[in-house]
Amino acid sequence: DIQMTQSPPSLSASVGDRVTITCRASQRINSYLNWYQHTPGMAPKLLIYAASSLQSGVPSRFSGSGSGTHFTLTISSLQPEDFATYYCQQSFSTAALTFGGGTKVEIK
């Protein structure tokens, strides 16, 4: 299976901060990379698909970049509702989808 490694596992930030989360794949996955946001007790939410395409309805402060094995999710100006856990997920191997371990964004 393709291993997805996120960093950092957690971070503390303030409202208004720029936040960047990194995701690395154990092999090349081109742009087959999605990002999800998960708040406890809520349904996970798709933010970014195909590495850099913003899902409809998602605020433009979220952006994704990367290709191959190295990807990033950036929140340009952190808002109170953005404190959550973020996961990358590869869709290159459709018979064995895998997620990163998650990055928990906490209030500083």
Add this chain to the structure above:
Amino acid sequence: EVQLVESGGGLVKPGRSLRLSCAASGFTFGDYGMGWFRQAPGKGLEWVGFIKKKIHGGTTEYAASVRGRFTISRDDSKSIAYLQMNSLKTEDTAVYYCSRGISMSGFSRFDPWGQGTLVTVSS
């Protein structure tokens, strides 16, 4: 509004079976594949399996951790996807989510997701 609602979770003893349901509304269910995912206590998201839409054969794929024990099926007439879980283990304890699979130009993603249903496997 596109909506997914999981049900069927609960407390079950190891070795027993449980069937989860995912009721869909707000879209043409038969036009989409459906995925199942889970989150164990204190852990991250894990893919469980996927069922393609009928026009693509309605075939299924499973994570290695559940293959041979779990079965995904679908009833397009009722807009429901099922997750049959047999030979349950304590490590299957998790919140289980269903999600609609979207594939475009070869890129697949899952949206939206249901709120989840809790399965606890314990003696």
